[in-house]
Amino acid sequence: MKARVTVTLKSGILDPQGKAIEGALKSLGVEGIASVRQGKVFDIELAGADKAKAEAVLKDAADKLLANTVIENYRVELLS
């Protein structure tokens, strides 16, 4: 089973990298962008096929390591 964990900064947390990317897009002439916040995507392959179990494993992985929940939120998606 394939899954994706997306980690993003909580709203209100300053994101200097996102700001720099936003500035770079503006200087490239890409129009219509109001703001950019960057994050991380983890594509994960799971050994079993049990959906409920997979979600629990991914949540555990995100809480223990993938996200720092002081500043980050995460979202777990089962892809197949």
Next chain:
Amino acid sequence: MKSAVLVFPGINRERDMARALRLASGREPAMVWHAETSLPAGTDLVVVPGGFSYGDYLRCGAIAARSPVMDAVRKFAADGGLVLGVCNGFQILCESGLLPGVLMRNARLKFICHDVHLRVERSDTPFTRGYNAGQVIRVPVAHGEGNYAADEETIRRLEGDGRVLYRYCSPTGEVGDTHNINGAAQSIAGIVNERGNVLGMMPHPENHVEDIMGCTDGRGLFAGLTAHLDRAA
């Protein structure tokens, strides 16, 4: 003082730290590999040095914070043992839950590598007793992620409880945006936990301890720790 310096893959300041500890205490620190599950018997100070543990992959300090030796350090700290984390060590202590908050990317995105001035906020702690309250010291920094951040409540408690021990400042001790090199909340350079036995700081006092380094302002921290622990022993 019987100190232990933790060694993680990618750490590169462990020998500077060991040298500073040896100079201050006259004793050779134990170097403890990250896969160990216990600290040497009689350890009274654990030091998490600077560097780039695990290549700063995922988040600075995130992987090191989950290594086996950190369980032993958590227990050591819970029993009241003194823990000092410098630079990557500060990041590791935050990631391990021993200190609140997080070290974010520097506000201006640059890796900063030069001397800075720090104001010592109080002198009545094991980590600052080698200085006077309000004293300004000069020590180097070398980091890309030193921008201390925490939620408002945490910052309020840090300030209210006097847990900010070191703050970025001007050569004469003024604190403000112009001297806040990395954008840290409240110009925070170093904080202690609630119990006051775990210090994390971004600057490198271990690199200003000998005349040949051009400055010896970092000595006070190690001399203070030695005095504190040798008196307790």
